[in-house]
Amino acid sequence: MPAASHLKREIGLFSAIAIVVANMVGTGIFTTSGFILQEVGSSSALLLGWFVGGAFALCGALCYGELGARYPQAGGEYVYLREAFGKPLAFLSGWISLIVGFSAPIAAAAIAFSIYLLKAVGASAGTERVVTLFGVPIVTLSLPVMLAIAVVVLLSILHVHSLRVGSRVQNLLTLFKIALVVGFIVAGLLSSRGSAGHFSGSFSAGTLLDGKFAVALIFISFAYSGWNAAAYLGGEIIHPSRNIPLAMLVGTLIVTALYLLLNLVYVYALPAAEMQGVMEVAAAAGAQLFGPGIGRWLNGAIALGLLSVLSAMILAGPRVYYAMSRDGIFFRLFGKVSDVRHTPAHAIGLQAAIAIVMIVSASYDKLLIYIGFTLSLFAMLTVIGLMRVRRIAPNETPAYRTWGYPLVPLIFILGNLWIIYFSIKSRPAPVVWGIATIAAGLVMYFYFYRKRSRSRLNQMDNAALVQTLLSDRGEVGLPSSKPKEDLS
Template sequence: MSAPAANEAKASSDGSYSRRVGLFSGVMLVIGGIIGSGIFLNPAIVAQRVHTPGLTLGAWLLGGGVALIGAFIYGELGQRIPKAGGSYVYLRDAFGELPAFLNAWGLLLMIATGAIAAVAVTFANYTLAWTGLPTDYRLPLAIGAIVLLSGINYFGVRPGALTQNVFTVLKLVALAVLVGAGLLLTGAAPVQTVASEPPDSIVLALGAALVPVLFSYGGWQQTNFVAEELVEPERNLPRALLLGVIGVVGVYLLANLTYLRTLGAGGLAASSAPAADALGRLLGPAGRTFITAGVALSTFGFLNLVILVSPRVYQAMAADGLFFPWMARLHPRHHTPAAAIVFQAAWAILLTGTGTYGELLDYVVFADWLVFGATAATLFVYRAREKRGQAPRVSYRVPGHPLTPLLFIAAALYVVVGSTASNPLNALKGTLLLGAGVPVFLYWRRRREGLAKAPASQASVVGGP
């Protein structure tokens, strides 16, 4: 029996996750988790802060270097613990249950679910602009996308991964057309609406530009959430992370080169929709229509990715006895966290309908990179355990350790501090919302301990057979 077939048989017999995601699908998950709508919009913000073409490309190259270090870090962590849940598992094992729970709590309450709502509405907006449908269709289209993709992922990781593959390829095709047109066609001379002069302080300007750049590069870590469903995760997860991040860095640099070649640094800084403006100048109205469709497809693929991976974190939390027991159960046939997928969809739809997702996401824009930095710090714990003989030595190792992880942690802290300084009130609200998870954690831990101490007959009645 082949290794994948053996894994399938094991999954069917013990009710665990089934390994159905190969290397190609893993790479598509990484790329799809990074590329959303950011590369179509954020380059204008970067150009506004650094002014010149060289510094614009330099900012994206520097951010790509940070993302690549992150891929190395998550690759080693994934090889050490190839379990579903990603950062939740690493934080729990290295620093204890509370920080891990707060990570999962934040994802469920607002980060993942708020992103699902926001991206679904973004998908609806671009779809309406693409098709010419009336704005009354916005909310039904957004909710319909959440329901459809949640349903696909309910029935197995393979349908979800195949959906991801299709829409990741489509978004790459859209970007390839953008880049190809920009580099091969000789359109009108770039528009210079803002003087393209170096900023007064290059260091400060690059630092400010790194915030939107790093947010655009975020997302590679989500593939670790489904590590338990990858075929040969110890080998394929690090490969998928590196190949995916390197591919995205190349795409991002080429896209920005296209924007600069077509619009110029000043025109890029003044643009509210760089991709549409660039392709519109090169191909006319048809180019704008094409890129609008491309953004719609890109956001749909990103939406699928978040819906696919995030329930694995909630399931891991519940399996530890820190959330509703039914959230820990996997579907007996599909081997998916079916209850967690349904719960996530219901909460995301509620956020979509009430329109509260925007505020929630504004409150926690710093949280992703806070988790990135904390997760990178777990690597030092695992390396120390390895030296003491308390953990096995792994073959895949972060190059340049400990300097490279320290640089990554510094970059993460910079984003957190920068986001907090830009809106202290929102950061305070986000911190309070995350802090609200502490009493929730204490409740579930106390309940778990109570069940553990209860007589067997009572525990059977309370907890079920």
């Protein structure tokens, strides 16, 4: 097989950490705190939720780090579940990555980008045109929607062009975003226009155990999603057994600290009543702390920062579909790598197309629940897979082993079970869509399984036919009628 058909190892540790941070710090932290506060009711419960979410993400990163060290290949969960449970469950995880893990978050980030950008330039969203079917909204067309589509297309073209150029742009966007977040935190906490009185309000143990706190953790888990981004690029990271776990661990710790500090700024800036249900909570906090004139500049900076998370997801996701295709359980087209660019161009195009469909067809808050529920389920299954791999291959000693094993995996599994249970109980509609996506994945798997089975039978039949023909000619199994030439 020619070298051009393989991905190249060109991503160093710094770039890998940047990809993790860029995948995590994005839409969620700038848009979900208002929804979370609406669920939990107090600022103290809000901050506790972000701390718990960070602890879950850290547990997940510690577990995935060992899997990344064991299987340093492109594909992330797809590869890990394939090794632990076989191809059926692995295919489902890859299918979920395609639809929910990357395409849906890309759609959500693109929508948020367009909203913040329009606020920055002082433009209105204009009128919406909604296409319905039997009274149900199917397609929404508006200026924010068109902007969201445009940015997905442009960044996809960038990552088709070159991994090296794409990763450099990614690093610059990530550095800008981190500088923006750190600057916002420092300036916000030093501002005299906030109030420490906004931190009042308490919660009981019952608040933590009811469904509302668990639902809040769905929004939070969406904001923390991306801590496993380095796993998807395992085939392109230099020294993967060391750098994959290190990138996930360092990236997750950085982002957890930033999220807690950002939410301190939000609460310092705004009373709970003004935060509840607000999507553009970062912009609202900035306007309160720095004045409405600064608010427009802040909106523009946040929009630019959101380009980083969009770029990171567009970069990481196609490596999953590439790995599935190379295993013969996805369309062969998406396992091809450009001979010139060394990028999975067809897989990037597929992801962009699905994201665009979601941009025009789904509302923002429903997307978040849909993403959070489904990703929690498969992340939990992947960590269960780690425990299975440990049991079936006890003598294997990868360069990194999960700290705190088995307590850390058990915390992650039980925490996600809790979130999944209350997701089903309190938000059934998006959960039904998540289950429908899994069911569609099963149908697709059996389609590819039957296709592969027929292909193998045809190959066997062809091989048997060739064997018969060669035997008839005396070239296999039977002596030839033509006497051998004496070469002595």
